[in-house]
Amino acid sequence: MRITAMLVLLLTALSTGVACAGGFPERPITLITPQGPGSGADRLARSLAPGIARALGTDVDVVNRGGAAGEIGFALLAEAPPDGYTIGFVNTPNILAMPIERQTRFDPGRIDPLVGLTEETYSLAVPAGSRFRTLHDLLAYAGENPAAVSVGTSGVGSGDHLALLMMQRRAMVRFTHVPFPGAQPNQRALLSNTVAVSTMMLGDAVRQRDCGTVRILGQTGEERSGMAVDVPTFREERIDLSVSAMLGIAAPAGLPRSVREKLVAAILEAADDPDLNRRAADAGLPLRVLPPDPFAARLHAMSTELRALWAEAPWLR
Template sequence: MLAPFMTLLTLFVTMIGGPAAAAFPDRPVTLIVPFAAGGSTDVTARMIAPYIEKNLHAGARVVVSNIQGGGGDVGFATISGAIPDGHTIGFINTPSFLTIPLERQARFDPKLFDPLVAIVDDPSTVVVPAGSAIATPVDLVAFARTTPQKASFATTGVGSDEQLSMLKLQELGGVRFVHIPFPGGAHIYRALRNGNVMVAGMNLSEALRAREEGRITILGQMSRNRHPVAPDLPTFREMGFDIAMGAMRGIAAPRGLPDDVRQVLVDAITAAAADPDFQAKAKATYQPLRILGPDAFADELTAMDRDYRALWAVSPWSDR
């Protein structure tokens, strides 16, 4: 009789006084942004981080960390190389997340990521400094044709949506631009303001914020139809250039998360993105929200990867 009694006693002591497993997260969660501070991804990350915190347990912290380099390569590699315990997550951005491994020996493998929640689907735009004589894509193509040595085009790097849109515009217009890659959107904006470049690719959200300051003119948006956040802005298709390009931004983790930790993160990020306060702030800063769960996010990435591989096979791009 003593043995069963001792077993029950041990179980009882463990239940009331034994060490309990630490609730996830048991230290700050690092949310990596693979680009410089001030750009569109950074704005989204810093805006949503407090709402992710709010939907984790009391006292949880989410810390945004910018790890730039290689057009996203360094930051993506930092995410995939982290211990898969949920304490390091980060933004992945198309197309660069999918195009970098096509172009060169990448530091990361997209297969080693676990897509959690897509948050933003941001069309590309082309912008010029306010006061520029270039007012339309037709003007831009004409300028590049007559003065190609001055037609500098700033992007966030090789394989970015800005560069791919530039290459498409070159193809359709029969011209060439001088490609100047920058670490992030904030750097591009400074270069435009300082007169170091004459035209740049930007995502719609950051272009609309910059337009509010009166520093730039947006030549058009590259969505298939006019986006609700910018109904006044014509599409490139409307102006005779069949270009649809943009960047999807969402949060992923290194593959291999424990199931319970993964579910906690998915639930917290989804609830954060659906929070009315977050959505109001997103609207005020022109964030084109498109919330997708893990399966739908993964399906989108698979479809995009197929499309970019097909494009690369026919017309490989480079730093030109």
């Protein structure tokens, strides 16, 4: 009788545990953004959270943990228990470049990419009156005149700087890099002809072009962006380059399969909302949703490219 009673208690405990795991979620979920209030990641997180909450039937609390170029938020995400109650935004190139450059506060192997949400394409822009009329013109000149063309970026190690280094590597040309402390100073330098060319986000370049101040020579996406359908990609110039700034949602590695599947389904459902897509496009951050496997594959390919680039020419000295 005593053994039977113990077995009953044990089976009851086990069945209760299974029911609790299968009942996810049973409390609110925290969504970490590695940037401050008002940033692009923050705005997207707060727009997306209600849809995720509806899909899961629980609250989703957005928590800003900015600082150290996102490293603080990445570390909090990596260190959280893998139970599904903490997810977070991750962005490239930061989360990929940091572990290449130095020892980080987070273990990249502890972060599991769930869904890619946006991609911002980089571009090469010149003043409206520039001698360079096309991407072919610029690359041909740079190939014949190494380091003769000055190119501005928003800083050493920034996303647009890394994109520039990839451009050089793939096109086999060499520019003179001129870093500035941020995107706005970089754009002002281009408009004042302090630099001949600037690498900048395509959305920023389009806004300047709409004012009649710049010409966009090329974009780094896999295909032409709807924001600039007249601007060719590097691949159209037979240069194997596709690089973008990606933003997506990840979780601590080791989630139970059922929990991971529920989170992925909820994020995909929330990202499919037409109103959210319209508002994101109006904000210059159109959604390009990638399920887990394609998202992870893109991150892996980008990391491989950055590691090869670092081995040839470290961008931090």
